[in-house]
Amino acid sequence: xxxxxxxxxxxxxxxxxxxxxxxxxxxxxxxxxxxxxxxxxxxxxxxxxxxxxxxxxxxxxxxxxxxxxxxxxxxxxxxxxxxxxxxxxxxxxxxxxxxxxxxxxxxxxxxxxxxxxxxxxxxxxxxxxxxxxxxxxxxxxxxxxxxxxxxxxxxxxxxxxxxxxxxxxxxxxxxxxxxxxxxxxxxxxxxxxxxxxxxxxxxxxxxxxxxxxxxxxxxxxxxxxxxxxxxxxxxxxxxxxxxxxxxxxxxxxxxxxxxxxxxxxxxxxxxxxxxxxxxxxxxxxxxxxxxxxxxxxxxxxxxxxxxxxxxxxxxxxxxxxxxxxxxxxxxxxxxxxxxxxxxxxxxxxxxxxxxxxxxxxxxxxxxxxxxxxxxxxxxxxxxxxxxxxxxxxxxxxxxxxxxxxxxxxxxxxxxxxxxxxxxxxxxxxxxxxxxxxxxxxxxxxxxxxxxxxxxxxxxxxxxxxxxxxxxxxxxxxxxxxxxxxxxxxxxxxxxxxxxxxxxxxxxxxxxxxxxxxxxxxxxxxxxxxxxxxxxxx
Numbered sequence: 024x025x026x027x028x029x030x031x032x033x034x035x036x037x038x039x040x041x042x043x044x045x046x047x048x049x050x051x052x053x054x055x056x057x058x059x060x061x062x063x064x065x066x067x068x069x070x071x072x073x074x075x076x077x078x079x080x081x082x083x084x085x086x087x088x089x090x091x092x093x094x095x096x097x098x099x100x101x102x103x104x105x106x107x108x109x110x111x112x113x114x115x116x117x118x119x120x121x122x123x124x125x126x127x128x129x130x131x132x133x134x135x136x137x138x139x140x141x142x143x144x145x146x147x148x149x150x151x152x153x154x155x156x157x158x159x160x161x162x163x164x165x166x167x168x169x170x171x172x173x174x175x176x177x178x179x180x181x182x183x184x185x186x187x188x189x190x191x192x193x194x195x196x197x198x199x200x201x202x203x204x205x206x207x208x209x210x211x212x213x214x215x216x217x218x219x220x221x222x223x224x225x226x227x228x229x230x231x232x233x234x235x236x237x238x239x240x241x242x243x244x245x246x247x248x249x250x251x252x253x254x255x256x257x258x259x260x261x262x263x264x265x266x267x268x269x270x271x272x273x274x275x276x277x278x279x280x281x282x283x284x285x286x287x288x289x290x291x292x293x294x295x296x297x298x299x300x301x302x303x304x305x306x307x308x309x310x311x312x313x314x315x316x317x318x319x320x321x322x323x324x325x326x327x328x329x330x331x332x333x334x335x336x337x338x339x340x341x342x343x344x345x346x347x348x349x350x351x352x353x354x355x356x357x358x359x360x361x362x363x364x365x366x367x368x369x370x371x372x373x374x375x376x377x378x379x380x381x382x383x384x385x386x387x388x389x390x391x392x393x394x395x396x397x398x399x400x401x402x403x404x405x406x407x408x409x410x411x412x413x414x415x416x417x418x419x420x421x422x423x424x425x426x427x428x429x430x431x432x433x434x435x436x437x438x439x440x441x442x443x444x445x446x447x448x449x450x451x452x453x454x455x456x457x458x459x460x461x462x463x464x465x466x467x468x469x470x471x472x473x474x475x476x477x478x479x480x481x482x483x484x485x486x487x488x489x490x491x492x493x494x495x496x497x498x499x500x501x502x503x504x505x506x507x508x509x510x511x512x513x514x515x516x517x518x519x520x521x522x523x524x525x526x527x528x529x530x531x532x533x534x535x536x537x538x539x540x541x542x543x544x545x546x547x548x549x550x551x552x553x554x555x556x557x558x559x560x
Contacts, residue, residue, distance in 0.1 A: 026078065026218040027091075028210060032098040034106045042095045045079040046114055050306045053078035053123045053220030054150075056130040057213055059201040067330045069136040073100045073200040075111075076217035083307050092221055094214040099137065100201060108143040115150045119303040121314055123220040125156045125179045128321050135323065146328075152318035156182060156220055159227045162317075183219050186226055191219060197445045231317075232309055356440050356457050361418040368418070371396065372460055375419040377410055377428070378403070386422065386442065389451045391475055393532055394466030398475055411435050422454065448535050455536065462536050467529045468519075476514030483509040483518070492518045 029038040046052070054077060058070040075097040082091060097107065114120055124130065127150065135146030160182050183191040195212040205213075306314065362368035373396040376387035390397035398419060400410060407427075411434055414421040421428070421439045432439050440457065444450045455462060470477060483491060485502070488509035492498050496518055507520045519525070533539060 026094040026214055028094050028096065028214045030096045030098060030205075030210065032101040034102060038095070039102075041093070042077070042079075042097070043110060045081060045093050045095070046077070046110070046120075047303050048081055049079040050083075050119060050304060050310055051080040051121050051123065051221060051224065052114065053080075053217040053224075054127055054130070055124065055213070055217040055220070056134055057200040058133060059199050060197045069133050069330055071140070071201070072130075072134050072137040073098075074205075074213055075099055075134065076213050077114075078214075078217035078221050080221050083310075092218060094218050096205075096210060096213055098205075100203065104138050104141040104143055108138055112147060115147055117303055118152065119305050120152075121306070121310060121318070122150050122153045123156065123224055124150075124153065125220065127153070127155070128323075128327075131321055132323060132327055135328065147323070149320060149322045151320035152314045153321050154224070154313075154317060154319060156223055158317070158319070159223060160186070163227060163230060179216070179219070182223065187219065187222055189219075191215060194447055228309065228313065231313055358437055360420050360458060361438060372458060373417065373419045374398070374454070375400070375410065375414045375417070375421045377421065377423040377425065378405065386447055386450045386454070387475075388472050389447055389532075390454065391470040391472045392468060392528060393451070393455075393462050393536060394469040395460065396470070396475065407431055411439075414438050420458070451535065462538065464529075464533060464538055467532050468525060471512035471515060471517055471519075473517050474512060474515040476512040478510045478519070479513055483511060485509065488518050488520070491516060 029041060031038045031042050033039060054075075056072045056076070057074040058072045061070050076094060077097065078092060078094045080092050115122065131147055131150060135148070139146040156179065157176070160177065163186065177185075178193075180191040180193050183189050192212065195209050198209060200209070305311075359365060360368070360372065362371055362373060364370050374387075374390060375398050376385065376390075378400065387397040387399055398413075398417065401413060402409065405413075408431075410421055410423075410428070411431055413419070415435055415438070419438070421435070422442055423439065424442055426441055428439055429441055440454075442450050442453060444453045454460070485507070488511070489498060489503070491511050495516075498518065498520075502520060502522070507522065509518055509520045511518050
């Protein structure tokens, strides 16, 4: 997944021209939006959308290998909204463009509110034709298992992991999207969120075409028969059905099979809708059939345009405010931790990261990379009591983003800490500062990032490493000719070596933890304490 990314921040830029051209040549567009998250729900207003992502697939969806994907990041905080309002409105309702999204209704509500606040009335009220990735996933699950299964609600990252085999990091989802300039990591995150929609649809498109291949053989048999009769002749008991047909059924058959038969006149709304659309390329046959069978529409009601306020009465609101304040009081770390020597601890910091912090590339992995013991829950969806029991049993501090867990602090005193930072590097620095952890360069990459285990002290030779990894891990042959040291985890037997990725990771955490600055400070302190006595001439 390597989409070409274009940041559009001006209507005079070549990126804007390319975007308008691409939208007229694309029959498939993935949509997503980003905004600065609101930390509290007390305010009765919608957040302002700062970025709109449009992933355009140029070329036929039936040939995704030849299709070229472009992702445009439309900077709504820099570009005049009135200059793109009509363009976006036409794309949203164009019958020649299938729009893809992941629970895009909320994005559309916020997007419409943002444009209305800048005088672009009446905003956006609908998107059609549209396909939600959640419905595509449920369809693919039903087909792969061969039986009807209950619909499940999964995150976009989970769907990408299952269908595409990639890990879609959601680290920057809650970052400040109103701050400019956007970082390269934010741009990549935003582009992949929209581009993956095209990749998932291409899998769905292939499955649907594969399913319809049976009917194509039937159509070849009746290639000389008019289109209306083809549908009728597919049925095995057609003779009996024709005998039972009523007069109005016969009229429908004649209307479908005779081009000279008077057709229904288009309504005024349809004419206006077709005339308002931009000059786009019509969909190909397979895509049109998908839209006809699976296409949806997002339609905003008047109630959707009004922010929902709390319906609780005064007394209940005051109690909730009291609880919130009570939680905020307990939010800061008081200590000491269970490993403290004053509590007969061993002096070795140990943490337990909850489900919000141990996802791919999460805080747990970062702590392990700097040599800190960071465990994860035994189950994928642990209850609060399970987390507390595990922390108590293993003498760990429970790290969480869930403020509700702080209510159980009376059960596990000084062993719960709520991480306030959102980004993983900032979370790592917050934990190091809060618990006064000493990190040195020798500790980096000294724990297994896979299972949190320790390494065998003695390094392995290339031959020993090959034998140790046999059956469950592939080590590239080119590594055996180089003088590399191999290390094996004592718990899960994973083999590591000091290659390019290792050195890049070490340098990364030296920079994140600012170890060079710490070393320079220590040297300056030592130098200031050294006295040099010169002989008197």
